Amino acid sequence: MLFARVAEVSKGVAATSARSRKIELLAELFAAAEPDDVPLVIPYLAGRLPQGRIGVGWNALKEPVAPAAGPTLAVRDVDAALTAVAGVSGAGAQGERRRLVQELMGAATADEQRFLFGLLTGEVRQGALDALAVEGLARATGTPAARVRRAVMLAGATAPVARELLARGPDALAEFRLTVGRPVQPMLAHSAGSVGEGVDKLGPCAVEEKLDGIRVQVHRDGDRVRAYTRTLDDITDRLPELTAAVGELSGDRVILDGEMIALGTDGRPRSFQDIAGRVGARLDVAGAAAHLPLSAVFFDILYADGEDLLDLPLSERHARLARLVPEPMRVRRALVADPADEEARRAADAFFAETLARGHEGVVLKALDTPYSAGRRGAAWLKVKPVHTLDLVVLAAEWGHGRRTGKLSNLHLGARRDDGTYAMLGKTFKGMTDVMLAWQTDRLRELAVEDDGFTVRVRPELVVEIAYDGLQRSTRYPAGVTLRFARVVRYREDKTAAEADTVETVLGRHEGQGEGSGEDRVEG
Ligand SMILES: Nc1ncnc2c1ncn2[C@@H]1O[C@H](COP(=O)(O)OP(=O)(O)OP(=O)(O)O)[C@@H](O)[C@H]1O
Structure with a gap:
């Protein structure tokens, strides 16, 4: 396929706000x-390079190159270059x-150059x-979207599913099965403002402790144990104690979902930074x-001895988990069987x-009747934390004094906009440790596209978790709001910019703050 066609569709998708039209353009492609x-093609359209970081900075791009007269570059030529x-x-x-880079640019038309x-x-x-x-x-293959989505979750990525589906039609999807040893995309949570709000949204639910460690999906097949992160990287070799602990469990072939944490001698959890280190x-x-x-503390089970448990309701998955995993290795939880039961609601708050x-950092509320599904679809899991945080993208940084x-x-x-651009919400130099400062300086210099001596503009790739005390109206920033007392909590290297919080989320929280009320008062 010609690269020009991808550039054209990318432009078309960005230019329309209608979801159905975007889907149609993609289906045709x-x-x-x-x-x-x-x-x-899929990563290019998403704005990602399959090669990851390739070390091309502003310097390599700033000199204009005369464009080619007509499109000749194939997608594979670009990949090879x-x-x-x-x-x-x-x-x-x-x-x-x-x-x-200049050689590649020279082979590209003006439109292709812009896209590149x-x-x-x-x-x-x-x-x-x-x-x-x-x-x-x-749409392109006449397959129900839910089937494609499920195959993507099971494959852990879109690309292999796309290739098989397009080459061999819908029947090819049957090949993507839950398999011990092949990680699946994890189920994720949305946020709720309070436990009460979460219970109202979910109905009957479990309220689980939210442990601040590292997500692990553990696959055991007899003596063989593998552990995968949220981004499906294999970290087995770095967790010898996990392999040992899972080896002791009674299930022979299982897939478990949980969190790795560290407890101090006083029984309190150690910080995320310690664990990440x-x-x-x-x-x-x-x-x-x-x-x-x-x-390891487990909160879900996806597979047990020959049986795929993904479609069982959470209440049954919990029961299966309890059969195989002893209590100290399971997350603590409270149950709200009936959301109208005031006593159960008080117990959940307690x-x-x-x-x-x-x-611990908060709780995760989970609807009892829902299956395990990748990502955030359906919002069956809601996290509640006392501190407001947002995952934002670093757009630039200023040299310190x-x-x-x-x-x-x-x-x-x-914060991310729907069209792939970013709205600046504010600035912060607070909350950084010296180690973080050194690390971010190196990392941001790698991402730099421009440096005027005061401010270094960077490729919008680095995600940072920011705590703040509230939002306030501001005419200085494009979304019309800014953060009060923003401070860095940590870098989220496990997240891509596409997973950062959106302007919509931020504005939703601004409304939820209730202007002029309580601690989240909005200042004019
Ligand atoms: N009981 C639990 N159930 C589910 N996830 C939990 C639980 N306890 C801790 N977690 C962790 O919480 C994460 C989700 O919350 P958090 O917002 O802190 O992380 P995140 O990666 O920023 O969130 P998200 O994955 O929802 O974007 C999960 O990926 C998991 O690592």
Whole structure:
């Protein structure tokens, strides 16, 4: 397939706000594509490079290159060129990368150049594209979207499903089955403002402690145990204690979902930073494990001894989990069987307060009658935390002063818009540790596209979790609101910019604050 066609569809999808039209454009593209090209086409449309970071900065892009007269580049040519760029290393790498990028640009038409430029600078990010692509694939092949979505969850990614579906039709989807040893996309949560609000939304539900550690999906097949992160990376080798603990369980072939946490000698949870540092240690794993042992706490079960449990309601999955996993390894929970039962509601509030008092970050409410489904569809899980946080994208950073000279400090924070652009919500230089400051300086310099000596503008890729005390109206910022007392909690390297919070979410919270009331008072 010609790259020009992808550039054209990308432009068309961005230009229309009608979801149905976007899906139609994608369906037409997929119907005409060679199945083997689609694993490249989907990330390009989403604004991602299959190669990941390829080390192309502003320098390689700033000089204009005369465009080609007509489109000749195939999608695969672009992929080969970018693979070559990603492979450059050693002395003179920057110059060589620039040469290769210019060569590619020279083979591209003006429209293709614009699209390539957007891809390389991260400016064509289309957050919602993966969900739209699933709908487009369904339309192109006459398959129910729910079946495609489920196959994507089971495959852990859209690309392999797209290729098989387009090459062999809907029957090919039967191949994507829950298999021990192959990670599936995890189920995620939305937010609710309070336990009461969550109960009202969900009806009968479980209220579980929300543990602030690292999500793990554990696959056991006899002696073989593998553990995967939220982004489906295999981290088994870094968690020897998990392998040992799961080996002791009675189920022989199981898939469990849970969280790895660390408890101090006082029984209170250690900070997320400590846990991340421990899991990040690759060299001396045994030493790191001895220094900070982790425990697995499970909250779900997806498969047990030959049986796929994904479609069972949560209440039954809980019962199955309890049969195989002893209580100390299961998340604590309270149940609200009847949302009209005032006593159960009070008990749920008390459970939330108690969970916080034990040092955990909040609770997750889960509807008892719902199956396990990837992502945030249907909002069957709702998290409730006492502190407001948003996952925002770093758009730029300012050079620090005084003690922070030479460090990139004041961050410009953006929320995602539907069209893939970002609305800046404010700035912060608070909450950063020295380690974070050093790390972000390095990382942001890699992402830099422009530096005027005061502010470094970066590719919008880095997601940072920001705590704040409330939102206030502001005419200075494009969404019309800004954050009060914003401070950095942590970087979320496990999230892509497409998963950051949206302007819509932020404005929804602003409304929910109730102007002029209580602690979340909106200032004019
Ligand atoms: N009882 C629980 N049930 C589900 N998830 C839990 C539970 N306890 C802790 N978690 C963790 O909470 C995460 C979801 O909440 P949180 O907002 O902190 O993380 P996130 O990755 O920013 O959220 P999300 O995944 O919803 O965007 C899960 O991915 C999981 O790692």
